[in-house]
Amino acid sequence: MELFICFAKQIYLVWFTSLVLLGRSGDAANILMNAILGKGSHYYITEAIGEQLVNRGHNVTHLVSNAFYKQASSRQNSELFNYEVYDTAIPPEVIYQLYANMSRVAFLSPLNSQHIEVESKPHWHRYQDCQAVLDNHDLLERIRRANYSLIIYDMLWPCLPIISKMLDIPLVGIISFPNPCMETEIAGSNFNPSYVPCTGIGFTNKMTFVQRFVNTFLYAFVPWLTTDKYVWYNQLLHEHYSNDSVQLLDIVRETQLFLANSDFVADYPCALGPNVVLVGGLTSKPPQKLPPSLENFVSSSGDHGVIVCTFGSFLSSHDLFEANSKLSVFISAFARLPQKVIMQLSHEPSFPLPGNVKVLPWLPQNDLLGHPKTKAFVFPGGNNGFYEAIYHGVPTVVIPLRGDQFDVAARVTSTGIGVVVDKLTVTEDSLQHAIHQVTSTNKFANKAKKLSTIFRDRPMPPAQRAAFWIDHVIKHGGEYLQSSVHDLSRMQHILLDVLTVMFILFLVLCVLAYKCSSKVLWFLYGCVTHKHLKNS
Structure with a gap:
């Protein structure tokens, strides 16, 4: 009898597990993730989010370069993921040498000419890699056939938004560095240079007058800090997407959710849009035993x-x-x-x-x-x-x-x-x-x-919070979270048109007040003069 009960329990366990797995697979979504080349800290972030998405029953594929595929696919949790590998525009050996050169100049001043030359090369290589990916018709066809529900991309490489537009796949962006307020200004977040420092200059949120001047100047007159990095890719977009009126910046603005690897426990508070979720500390977790x-x-x-x-x-x-x-x-x-x-x-x-x-x-x-x-x-x-x-x-x-x-x-x-x-x-x-x-x-x-x-002291760890919101966007979409700032021009956004009309009205009122007061003064002056002449 006990043997029969034990056997029945095993059958029930198998049946229940099958139902759970079937239920999960029914709701499973295919998700494509990218962390530029698939190297280092940027990849670790996407890996942490991907692990939680797999735990939620989704199928996750990482788009990585051939230069770092072996490194990514040999990590501890690599069996959880699928991999799409793209060939870089330059040989992997050249990429390795580039990172070696970046290491060699790391202790030099950022203003050193050698340091500037080495640090500027990755931007051009990423552009070339994007061109190589978009020209790889076999890769694009595999992405098309995979029927992805979502593309999660590192915002330092705006190539995936082009693919999302070509294949009509929604976007989720990852901000891997501090200061989410500046990067998500394009999504409607309020960036105020008086207390939010620009990225890469090492200022705090308590700036001196000189620092505020420098910060405001960089924000206003150095477009690379804000939108120019997207404009640079417009040529690739127009080569591979038929509608020439579409700009890459518009596509990035359509990103349904922004995940910022930042947290106000250590970052500087600022006003964020509802489609910006702070998930700082994605790689932090309870320690395991040391060797x-x-x-x-x-x-x-x-x-x-x-x-x-x-x-x-x-x-x-x-x-x-x-x-x-x-x-x-x-x-x-x-x-x-x-x-x-x-x-x-x-x-x-x-x-x-x-x-x-x-x-x-x-x-x-x-x-x-x-x-x-x-x-x-x-x-x-x-x-x-x-x-x-x-x-x-x-x-x-x-x-x-x-x-x-x-x-x-x-x-x-x-x-x-x-x-x-x-x-x-x-x-x-x-x-x-x-x-x-x-x-x-x-x-x-x-x-x-x-x-x-x-x-x-949070309801859930950062990686789980990121996976929850991604799951939410897959189920319900993220359009309702987007700010209406997308519908405004730059002039409308900063209320320049309103301020111009208000200034004109102010001038009109000043002129009217001047005219009226002049009339009144002349009338009073005439009355006084008439009375004086009459008395005399």
Whole structure:
């Protein structure tokens, strides 16, 4: 009898599971995601969202380049996804060399001519890659046949909106860097340069007069910061879409939902449209156990604990230090610390390492930051690492090298969770002093823990929140969330037409008032003169 009951339970379990799976597959949508080349932190963001979408029963396909397909498809959760691979316009070896060059100039000034030349090349390569994708008719036909319900794209590469227009597929945009207010102004968010800094300049929301002047000038007169990056792709749009009156900026404005990898726990509050959802901290999650050898090293640190030092997934640490003597500066500073240091370094240095320093080519960053022995995080200011540090309540030392890392550094100081070290003037003493400052002063750790408590007190984690809203848009559409600003011209948007009419009316009223007062004064003057003559 017991055997029969057990067998019946197994049958019921199989039947119930089948119903659940069938129910999920009936509501499943095919979703295409893209993170430019499929490399580094940008891909990790889409991967985190994609995992939650798969958990909701959807089928997720990542569009990645042949240069980084093997890297993306060999990650831990890669079996959850399908992959569409596009061939880059230039050989992968050239791309690898480009990133090596970007690493070599990272410690140079952003105004250095060599730095500017190297950093400008990816924009042109992305344009070429878009042309190659749009010319790949086999790839476009596979995308067409897949019957995708949604395209989720990184807003740094406006190529996917062209495909969405060609194939009539709705869009969801991902903003991978801080400051969502500026990027989503095209969606109706209110960007005010008096208290919202432009991207990439490292200002806080409390600016001096000079900073506000510079910020306003950049916003008003540097179109690349706002819309010019979309205008650049119009030629490709008109080559592959028959309607020449359509502009890429109009297509981007039709994006039904914007997911910003940002959170007001650390970012600067501003007015966002209802179709902008903050999902900052997509890669932050509870820590997993460390590998035994790494755990032994961390545990042996005693009460002093450990310092974690990484340089992100975008730059090569080998090339980063090859062109300068900065590695010896870092190692010498670490040797003077009472803590043990775990440093991401793709190669063993040519000189002996001090006993308190361990170098590894790859670090489980989130798991290390979540370890109770971790006392501080030394990093260049990547947005993902920033929110992982906040999630785990770890104070930071930031050495910004490029791009939005200067914005992250500004947010580190404004939130009070760490200090910034200038990459141009970093020395053994300044680095050691900065680490000592954040590890020996409780105010940094206390502030980091307070932000961690606020950040975790949410109905659902960021990746789940992103998947929920994507699922919502798939079911109901996102048109009702869009602002009517799309229907206005720039002149109407800033009320220039209204202000012009009001100014004209004001002038008319002033003229009328002048005329009336003149008449009255002349009448009074005439009365007084007449009375005086009569009396005389």
